[in-house]
Amino acid sequence: MNADVLRRKYRDWVKDIPLRLYFLALIATFGGSTVGIDIALVNGAQLFFVKHYHLDSTLHGLTTAATLLGAVVGSSFSTFINSYVGRKGALAVASVVAIGAGIMEALVNIWGLLLTARVILGVSFGIFSSTVPIYLSECAPARVRGMLTGTYQLSVTLGLFLGSVSDAIFVNVSNGWRFMLGTVIIPPCLCLIGLLFTPESPRWLIYKRKYPQALDSLRKVRTTEAEALADLNSIKENITRTWRERSGHGAIYKIMTTPHIRHALVIGMFLQLSRQLSGVNAMLYYFDVVLRSAGMSISHAVYVNVAYGAATFLFTLPMFWIVDRFGRRVLLVYTMPIIACMCLLVGLSFLGSRRVRMALSIVGFLLFRLFYSPGLGPISWVITAEIFPLEVRSECLSICTFFSYAFNFVVSFSFPDMMDQMKTEGAFAFFAGCTLIDWIIFFLFVPETKGLDMEVMDQLFRQSWTSQAKQNLKQLKDLFPCIASNNIETCENRNTNSTDITDQSCAEKESQEMK
Numbered sequence: 001m002n003a004d005v006l007r008r009k010y011r012d013w014v015k016d017i018p019l020r021l022y023f024l025a026l027i028a029t030f031g032g033s034t035v036g037i038d039i040a041l042v043n044g045a046q047l048f049f050v051k052h053y054h055l056d057s058t059l060h061g062l063t064t065a066a067t068l069l070g071a072v073v074g075s076s077f078s079t080f081i082n083s084y085v086g087r088k089g090a091l092a093v094a095s096v097v098a099i100g101a102g103i104m105e106a107l108v109n110i111w112g113l114l115l116t117a118r119v120i121l122g123v124s125f126g127i128f129s130s131t132v133p134i135y136l137s138e139c140a141p142a143r144v145r146g147m148l149t150g151t152y153q154l155s156v157t158l159g160l161f162l163g164s165v166s167d168a169i170f171v172n173v174s175n176g177w178r179f180m181l182g183t184v185i186i187p188p189c190l191c192l193i194g195l196l197f198t199p200e201s202p203r204w205l206i207y208k209r210k211y212p213q214a215l216d217s218l219r220k221v222r223t224t225e226a227e228a229l230a231d232l233n234s235i236k237e238n239i240t241r242t243w244r245e246r247s248g249h250g251a252i253y254k255i256m257t258t259p260h261i262r263h264a265l266v267i268g269m270f271l272q273l274s275r276q277l278s279g280v281n282a283m284l285y286y287f288d289v290v291l292r293s294a295g296m297s298i299s300h301a302v303y304v305n306v307a308y309g310a311a312t313f314l315f316t317l318p319m320f321w322i323v324d325r326f327g328r329r330v331l332l333v334y335t336m337p338i339i340a341c342m343c344l345l346v347g348l349s350f351l352g353s354r355r356v357r358m359a360l361s362i363v364g365f366l367l368f369r370l371f372y373s374p375g376l377g378p379i380s381w382v383i384t385a386e387i388f389p390l391e392v393r394s395e396c397l398s399i400c401t402f403f404s405y406a407f408n409f410v411v412s413f414s415f416p417d418m419m420d421q422m423k424t425e426g427a428f429a430f431f432a433g434c435t436l437i438d439w440i441i442f443f444l445f446v447p448e449t450k451g452l453d454m455e456v457m458d459q460l461f462r463q464s465w466t467s468q469a470k471q472n473l474k475q476l477k478d479l480f481p482c483i484a485s486n487n488i489e490t491c492e493n494r495n496t497n498s499t500d501i502t503d504q505s506c507a508e509k510e511s512q513e514m515k
Contacts, residue, residue, distance in 0.1 A: 018223050020199070020220045023198065024136075026194070027190075028091070028155070028191075029155035030190045031094065032128065032151075032153075034095075034098050034188050035128055036155065036156035036157060037186070038159075039163065039284045040159065040161070040284070041163045041184055042118075043285060044163075044170075046060065047301075048177040053111040061416045061417065063115055064286075065412040066115050066119050067125055068122055068413075071126035071408075072126065072402055073122070074125060075129065076398065077126075079394050081093055082204075082394045091128070093127060096188075097121075098184065098188035101118070101124065104116075104120070105184075106179070107182075122405075126405060129404070130394075130398045133381045134201075134397050136151060136385070146324040147319075147323055149378075149381065149386065153378035154319070154320075157315075157316045159187060162183075164310075165306055166183040168302050168305075168306050171298070202221070202232070203390055205217055218231055238390075251391065255395060261392060263462075264457075267383070267461070268400040270438075271379075272384065272400050273403065274434075274435070274438035276407035276411045277438060278336075278343070278372065278376060280372060281411060282411055286416070286419075288301040290424065291362075295354040304362065308369070315372075315374065316373040316377070318374045328379045330448075331374060331375045331379050332379055335375030336442065339371050339376065340431075342367045343428045343431045343432035344428065345363070348425060383449055387458075387461070444469040444472055
């Protein structure tokens with residue numbers, strides 16, 4: 001009976017989402033897949049181009065992480081591109097850049113040109129990462145915003161799987177690493193074509209005072225005309241109020257001088273920092289290298305990476321059903337300790353024999369993805385995309401994306417040297433410790449954003465850090481009911497014992513009076 005009720009609720013919930021919204025999410029997914037597919041492709045290609053160009057560990061790390069340098073540049077320019085050409089225009093620019101850079105890196109014969117091509121490719125990553133989450137969040141109604149925004153993380157994992165399949169296809173082909181790198185052009189080509197049939201962000205159109213176009217866009221991504229009109233009036237009212245409150249200064253000045261926006265920006269930047277300090281991208285960029293250091297052959301490492309990519313994609317799917325049901329903060333609090341334990345397991349596996357290293361490292365990698373994919377991975381982008389006011393949303397998300405790729409570059413560039421200096425076990429123990437520290441900070445200072453309209457989200461960050469920590473601590477018994485129930489049982493036992501002692505003393509007193 002309960003299963004029938006849940007199935008009926010899910011069917012009604014899905015029925016409320018227009019098909020055009022699904023199509024929009026699919027097209028935006030191709031943008032995120034461009035980022036994911038390159039991570040998997042360079043993971044396999046580096047097993048060959050490092051020897052081809054005779055690269056040491058420093059140049060190896062620089063070549064692999066070069067896209068992250070370009071992404072830092074791309075995220076910096078993303079604000080201006082989004083402001084002038086809109087969300088769709090920014091995705092089109094990123095797609096064209098990715099196609100050109102992908103062709104270039106597949107054909108060049110000089111290491112310097114390969115490095116240049118990867119930096120240019122990274123520029124498109126910065127634009128994609130800054131634009132896709134905000135495009136999805138601005139088009140989605142509040143009830144499914146978490147699910148729809150989370151498709152960005154799903155698209156990255158889909159790209160990882162497709163890239164690993166490409167690696168497996170070309171691993172035994174002469175100059176196969178060139179075909180691996182060239183495969184990166186497929187998702188942006190599909191994205192560029194699909195953008196011809198998707199609407200612009202209604203919130204961006206309203207912000208630009210293009211009200212008829214905004215209403216037309218809302219009609220395409222809402223189920224009824226009444227809902228489209230209600231959302232148009234609500235968004236317009238909130239944006240008009242924001243314009244009246246503005247002091248006339250620029251967006252950066254407003255970010256730096258407005259306490260609640262600064263508060264939200266710190267949360268967004270810390271979310272991106274914690275993603276990188278969990279070691280996830282070190283695992284993705286150097287998965288095959290770590291397996292090779294565990295004693296596995298090149299072909300077997302590439303084939304195992306296919307299974308890892310498929311698992312990564314499948315483990316992300318539950319996020320669609322749980323992110324708008326259980327909430328963002330709950331998923332972070334429950335999954336991050338397990339992520340830290342799996343990092344530690346991978347590191348400790350290298351203290352054993354060859355078979356122990358291969359078995360435990362693969363188990364650790366898979367369990368890491370099992371809890372990362374519905375947790376820290378998508379939730380960090382979901383929260384970051386929805387917590388900023390519209391007038392500075394593009395700027396704030398670009399800043400968060402900038403720091404995300406900057407932290408990513410530091411970790412990915414230094415990981416080969418970390419493996420040399422700290423050994424593999426030391427590197428993953430470092431990631432485990434950082435994740436545990438981040439978990440404590442998340443528990444204290446990150447609020448729940450589930451179900452709130454984006455126009456009122458900034459109210460969450462008007463309270464102080466101390467007030468937020470006290471409020472989150474009060475929710476301890478809701479997050480960990482077993483602890484709370486144990487405390488209640490202890491209190492009840494204490495009360496029972498005190499009652500028994502009181503009754504016993506009264507009986508003794510009565511007996512003495514009788515005597």
